Amino acid sequence: MKAGHLFLLAWAFVGVRAVAWSADSEVLRPRVPIDQIESARTVTNPFPVTPDMREKGKALFEGKAFCRACHGADGKGLGIDLDYSTFKGPLPRNFTDKMWQQARTDGELFWILKNGSPGTDMASFIPLVLTEEEAWQVLTYVRSFGEK
Ligand code: HEC
Structure with a gap:
């Protein structure tokens, strides 16, 4: 292999990592x-995390709160068989990303459900779609994707 090729290979490798x-x-x-x-x-979940709470959260996630439409039934975000090059703006979060789960406190996720993520397709859900109690239920379910 020529030195030039080696250089190109190294460059591509660094580029992909970046x-x-x-x-x-x-x-x-x-x-x-x-x-x-x-x-x-500083905001924390005031409700005990129980299997019942998670079940209620799942029903909301897949039902009236329609989180599933963007985040997927498996919590991984939009399907992998899509052509992302045609998409604009940030993609729905993959909730199975353990680094992301660790990086966020419950209070930050609750803030997102209240305010949305400004400038993205992630809208505000409290109080229009969810009560605060329902928001904690759905977040309990969102957290469960990180345990898988
Ligand atoms: C219309 C599509 C759409 C729907 C419906 C939707 N989301 Fe999102 N969501 C997004 C997008 C896009 C992002 C990424 C925003 C960003 O990168 O800032 C996101 C990000 C998030 C985040 C991560 C924010 C962070 O701090 O990283 C959480 C938590 C979340 N959504 C929860 C939910 C829940 C719970 C529901 C249902 C109540 C829901 N989403 C419904 C599109 C959606």
């Missing part, structure tokens, strides 16, 4: 604005 890294760090970047994040993080 893209993978920036995709991850973009997902992990906090969504709650910096001036609200401290107070958002």
Whole structure:
């Protein structure tokens, strides 16, 4: 192999790694604005996490709150058989991403359900679609994707 080819190969390898890294760090970047994040993080789930709560959350996720339409029944986001190059804006979160699950407090996720993720397709669901109690139910179910 010529030296030039080797160089190109090395360059491609570094390039691919850089893209993978920036995709991850973009997902992990906090969504709650910096001036609200401290107070958002102090918010905790006031309800005991029980199997019943998770079941209610699943029913909401797949039913009236239609989370499933974007995040998928398996929580992995839109299907992999789509042509993402035609999509605009951030993709729905993959809830099975353990690094993402660890990066977020419950309070930050609750903030998202109240405010949406501004500038993306992730809308606000409280109070229009979900009560606060229902939001905690659905978030209990969202958390369960991280345990699989
Ligand atoms: C119309 C499509 C759509 C629907 C319906 C939807 N989401 Fe999302 N969701 C998104 C998108 C797109 C993002 C990524 C936003 C971003 O990158 O900031 C997202 C991100 C999220 C996040 C991650 C925010 C973060 O801090 O990283 C959570 C949690 C979430 N959605 C929960 C839900 C729940 C729960 C429901 C149902 C009540 C729901 N979503 C319904 C599109 C949707």
